Amino acid sequence: MKKIFLATAFLFCNAAAFAKMANEDWVRADYLYRHLAFHEAIPFYEKTAVQVSDPILFAQLGDCYKLTKNYERAAQWYAKAVAINGCPDAAKLSYGQTLMTLGKYEQALYWLKQYQQAMPNDRRTANLVSSCENAHNIADAMPQGSVALMSFNSNGSEFGPTLRKGELVFTSDSTIAGANSKVDNWTGTPFYNLYTVACKENGKCDNDLKKVGANINTKFHDGPATFSADGNTMYFTRTNYDEKFLSRGSVPDQSGTVRLQIMVASGYDAATNKYQKTAAFPFNSKNYSTAHATLSPSGNTMVFASDMPGGEGNTDLYVTHNVGGQWSDPENLGKNVNTEGQEAFPYLKDDNTLYFSSDGQVGLGGLDIYMASINGSSASAPQNMGVPMNSTYDDMSPVFYTDSDNGYFASNRPSEKAGDNIYYINKQRNFLHVKIVDANTGAKIPGASVSLTSMKDDRDFSSDRDGNVYAQLYPESQYDIVVSKPGYENKKLQAATFNLKNNDTITQEISLSPDFAIVYSAVVLDEQTMEPIENPMVVFSQMGKSDIDSVQLETGGMYTTSLKPNADYHVYAVKHNYYSSEKILSTNGIGNIGKTALADTLYMKKLRVGEVYKIENIYYDYDKSTIREDAKPSLNTLITLLEQYPEMKIQVNSHTDCRGSDAYNTRLSNARAMSVIKYLQQRGISATRLKSKGFGESSPVDKCEACDKCSEEQHQRNRRTEFQIITM
Numbered sequence: 169m170k171k172i173f174l175a176t177a178f179l180f181c182n183a184a185a186f187a188k189m190a191n192e193d194w195v196r197a198d199y200l201y202r203h204l205a206f207h208e209a210i211p212f213y214e215k216t217a218v219q220v221s222d223p224i225l226f227a228q229l230g231d232c233y234k235l236t237k238n239y240e241r242a243a244q245w246y247a248k249a250v251a252i253n254g255c256p257d258a259a260k261l262s263y264g265q266t267l268m269t270l271g272k273y274e275q276a277l278y279w280l281k282q283y284q285q286a287m288p289n290d291r292r293t294a295n296l297v298s299s300c301e302n303a304h305n306i307a308d309a310m311p312q313g314s315v316a317l318m319s320f321n322s323n324g325s326e327f328g329p330t331l332r333k334g335e336l337v338f339t340s341d342s343t344i345a346g347a348n349s350k351v352d353n354w355t356g357t358p359f360y361n362l363y364t365v366a367c368k369e370n371g372k373c374d375n376d377l378k379k380v381g382a383n384i385n386t387k388f389h390d391g392p393a394t395f396s397a398d399g400n401t402m403y404f405t406r407t408n409y410d411e412k413f414l415s416r417g418s419v420p421d422q423s424g425t426v427r428l429q430i431m432v433a434s435g436y437d438a439a440t441n442k443y444q445k446t447a448a449f450p451f452n453s454k455n456y457s458t459a460h461a462t463l464s465p466s467g468n469t470m471v472f473a474s475d476m477p478g479g480e481g482n483t484d485l486y487v488t489h490n491v492g493g494q495w496s497d498p499e500n501l502g503k504n505v506n507t508e509g510q511e512a513f514p515y516l517k518d519d520n521t522l523y524f525s526s527d528g529q530v531g532l533g534g535l536d537i538y539m540a541s542i543n544g545s546s547a548s549a550p551q552n553m554g555v556p557m558n559s560t561y562d563d564m565s566p567v568f569y570t571d572s573d574n575g576y577f578a579s580n581r582p583s584e585k586a587g588d589n590i591y592y593i594n595k596q597r598n599f600l601h602v603k604i605v606d607a608n609t610g611a612k613i614p615g616a617s618v619s620l621t622s623m624k625d626d627r628d629f630s631s632d633r634d635g636n637v638y639a640q641l642y643p644e645s646q647y648d649i650v651v652s653k654p655g656y657e658n659k660k661l662q663a664a665t666f667n668l669k670n671n672d673t674i675t676q677e678i679s680l681s682p683d684f685a686i687v688y689s690a691v692v693l694d695e696q697t698m699e700p701i702e703n704p705m706v707v708f709s710q711m712g713k714s715d716i717d718s719v720q721l722e723t724g725g726m727y728t729t730s731l732k733p734n735a736d737y738h739v740y741a742v743k744h745n746y747y748s749s750e751k752i753l754s755t756n757g758i759g760n761i762g763k764t765a766l767a768d769t770l771y772m773k774k775l776r777v778g779e780v781y782k783i784e785n786i787y788y789d790y791d792k793s794t795i796r797e798d799a800k801p802s803l804n805t806l807i808t809l810l811e812q813y814p815e816m817k818i819q820v821n822s823h824t825d826c827r828g829s830d831a832y833n834t835r836l837s838n839a840r841a842m843s844v845i846k847y848l849q850q851r852g853i854s855a856t857r858l859k860s861k862g863f864g865e866s867s868p869v870d871k872c873e874a875c876d877k878c879s880e881e882q883h884q885r886n887r888r889t890e891f892q893i894i895t896m
Contacts, residue, residue, distance in 0.1 A: 191216055194225070206232040217245075223252040227259035234266055237580055237587070242266045250279065257286040264296065268533030271560045273300040276533075292481065292508040292528035299530050306532055306554055313573075313595035314624060314642050315556045317583055320365055320375050324358070325588035327578035328392025328460075328513070328565045333399040336367040336576065337380050338590055339391030361385040362393055362404065369569050371576075371592030382441045384433060392513075392565060394463045402433040402443065403461040403470070408454065428457040430472060451488070451498055464516040465570070470495065471514040471522060471542075481508035485524055487545055499545035510535070513565040522547065525564040533560035537577060556624075557593055566593070596643040598665045599673040604635040604651060607679035608732055616653040616680065622646060641665050641674070649676075656680040686731040686755050688766045692721065692741045695749070695771040700724040704743045704772065711736040711752075711801065731755050731766070738801040739770070746772040747809060750784040750802050775813070777893050780821070786844070786889040790827070793839035795847055803847055806891065810853050817894040819859040820844045825883035826865045826875035837862030844889055859894070 197212035213229040226249035233242035246263035249255045260283040267276035277300040284293045320326070328339040341358045362380035367373035379385060380393065386406065393404035408427040429452040435444030452458050456476040463470050468490050475483045476498075484506040486498035501522075505511060509528025512535075516522055522542050525535040529550055536558040538550035557563060561581040568575030573595035580588045600620070604613045612635035620627050622645040629637045641647065643665050651659040663674050692704040706727040708717040719727055731737060733755050741748040749771045758764050773781055783806060786799045795803070810816055822841035824833040841860035849855055868886040872878035878886075 191220065194220065198228075201228055201232065206235045210236070221248075221252065223249045223255035223259070226252070227256060227262070230259065230262060230266070234262060239266050239269050243270060250282075257283055260286075261293065265527065265533070268296065268300065268303075269560050269562075271533070273303050276300050290508050291503070295507065295528055295530045299533065302530065303532055306552055306558070309554050310640050311556050311624070311642060312554050313556065313593055313597075314644055315591040315593050316371060317585065318371070318373060318576075318590045318592060320373060320377060321585045321589040323586040325360075325580075326590045327588040329576035329578060329590050330392065330394055330515075330565075330567050331569070331575075332364065332380075332395045332402075334366065335364045336373060336590075337362060337364045337393055337395070338578075339363075339393075340377075341587075359387065360389045360391045362391045369572065369574065371574070371594065379441070381433065381436070381443050383443060384446075389428075392460060394461050396463060396467055397465050400434065400436045402436070403449065403463060404431055404433065405429070405459040405461070406431045408452070408457070427454065428459040430458045430461045450495060457483075460513050460565075462514045462516045464519045466519055469516060469519045469542075471501070471516055471524075472498070473512040473514065474498070480506035481528065482510050483512055485511045485514050485522075487542060501542065501545065501547045504549050505538075505540055505547045515566050515568075517568055523553075523566045524550075525562075526550070527562075532558050534580075535562040535564050537563050537566050562588070594643050596665075596668070596670045598641045598643055598668050599671070600637070600639045600641050600647075600649075600663060601673055601675045602631070602637040602639075602649070602651070603675075603677045604631050604637070604653075605677065605679055606656075607681040613653055613656070613680060616651055616656075619650040619652075621648045621650075643668070651678050651680065653680060655683050657683045682733065684733075684759070684762055684764070686733065686758055686764045686766065687728060688731050688737070688739075688753060688768065689726050689728045690739065690751075690768040690770050691724070691726050692743075692748075692770045692772060694746075695773045701741065701743050701746065701772050704741045704746075704770075706739065706741050706770070708737065708739045711738055733758060739768075740805055741770045741772055743772055745775050747775055747781050748772045748805075749782070750805055752785050752798060752801070775816075775893060775896065777896055780890050780892045783844075783889045783891060787884055787887060790825075790883075791836070793836060793843050795843050800847075803844065804851075807848060807851050807853060810848070810857065813896060816896050817857045817859075818891045819861060819894055821861050821863060821890045821892060823863050823867055823869075823886060823888050823890075824865050825886040826868065826872070826878065827883065828865075830864055830866075833864035834862055837864045840887075840889065 193212045194216040197209045197216060200209035210232045213225065213232060217225060217229060226245050230242045230245035230249060233245060243266045246259055246266060249259045250263055260279045264276045264280035264283060277297060280293055280296050280300065284297060287293060322342040324340060324342040326338055326340045330337050339360045340363055341360050362384055363377045364380045365373050365377050384390060388407040390406050391404060393402050395402050405428050408429040430449035431446055432449055433443035433446045437444065449458060456474060458472055458474045461470055461472040469487065471485055471487050473483045474486055479500060480503060485501045487501055488495045488498045500506065507526065507528025509526060511524055511526045514522060514524040520541055520543060522540050523537060525537055527535050529536065529538055531552055537553045539553060540550040541548040552558065557577060559579060559581040561579060563577060563579045566575060566577040575593055576590055577593055578588050578590050583589055602618055604616045605611060606613055614631055614633045614635055616631040618629045618631065618637045620639060622642060624642050624645060629639055631637050645665050647663045649661050649663060657680065659678050659680055661676065690706065692701045693699065694701055700723050702723045703720060705718055705720050708729060709715065717729065721727055735755050737753040739753060740750040751768060783802050785802045787796060820841045822837040824837045841862050845858050845860045848858060869888065870882040870885045872882060
């Protein structure tokens, strides 16, 4: 708990009391402890602990370290205390809380349950047990914004930020030029004073710190504060002192508590930086503390912290309303907000929205920041503000800009600056929408992994059935994004949330290429000599597409290209005075994992009169003479040849399989040959250059033992078409 709200220290008695009287260091340590000089008490307790093994001594030394924010040393001494019979139960609670601050939830759970056995009706302890069991739910949740350490922080303590007409006002124990340098024996640091610094809504502040009012800060603690909407009236916390107190320092009353009071400074004069009048808040008392007032923007509602009688625990939150210029009697905000622990540092964003800090609600450890709705004197169940606003350490005193979720808060979490520090909270919400599709087909890809990494973020997602991933991003962050899916190549990209507006969404469509390759390669050889053709050209195209790839090869060179899955291709070679065999390639049925290499040879046959050349891929369905669609690329290649050699005349020869009678097959083969002739004529080849002949089944290329023994593949190979050069 921040020392500005001075809690009752443990005052134990034990059987070793008489032994103390003979140990001057122990007596001195206890005196300082009772007078809240915890920083000064530590060396005397340390010297005594070398000589004496006493659970109360160890527990009080743990208190000293805990109250001066040295949690590691506090845990060490609490561990010694709870290991000895007769240790006070309160030390078990303090040990559990300290372990929570250190993030050691499993150990903390054990000692909190030990304390719970002694105090079964303590709601705070039940909440702390639940905190240990469920802290990961808060810690692992999507961070609600990002935080930045303010540059004006010192190695002392800065906390209690509030806003006054564009200025940030805060409380600090740092010794700034002209400020109070008197040292508080509790912490060994100067007393608190109020300062102001000019800030913009983006959290950019000057480093020129000034006193909030020339006549406000005293020799002892002043702050934190809250202001009226016009900035002319300030309600602030001050040590409840009289002249005797001023001369003797921080001495507690009979209950061991230094009392605090709320003061009202009014009539601010900007020219002199002075308030014209300072008066006590009407509900101050010498018997209890009032502190940490927050005033709603309307000026109609105030909430403050107090340990007045009748509350739930150490310090509770109370609400009062301005009725006709007078503040109504304070009312406790009830058990939804208040626990047996510390509730403090309230902030009213409006008349019905309350933020506050508590170490008794379910949270991460230490003080966490919560939000609740209030209506009159009742409050809703609070909502933990989550990370990064909350940590396992003390997080407190939030304040936000009007019409914005951005603002400031204080925390003693580890940082480059010691003590309590003020942070800027940017609660801007930005989002990412990634749509993942197949690069070849455009199909949506479900189940793809998407990894998001930044300086503050490291999360993994899986695309839904429509290939979508939605994620909230940290503001002001640079992200590396990796998209992966078995069977596809990984895709990496970047996204940034700099200069975005609240609720902006970054949309990316990611095309994943299949993580496999089909590579086709071919050499071009002379069919008769089996020697490489000199500088041939290879013509390659995907069937059904208009693009044609033509590549001139060196002699003996290899043509290589990549094929798409589930596609058909047409390939052949071109060389003067040669005719090329053609290939129809299909990638249908090739697996989608790994690499597939298709090696091929394109044979070319020299053009000679009387030579017969097979027209590849000219097949006919059984009992049909119709030109099939898959035959047209090869016939188009023949047309190209005839156009290159305008004097060339050819005879088209057609053959059938053995099924059917001789007469029937002769008629069918003649019809098939004529179908080719007609196809060529329709595309501009003169009939005077074309002849046809049907050979029926008389010249099979794949002879069978008997016709009924031929396979369907053999029958199809025998159903073929050739051409013979008559003249050139």
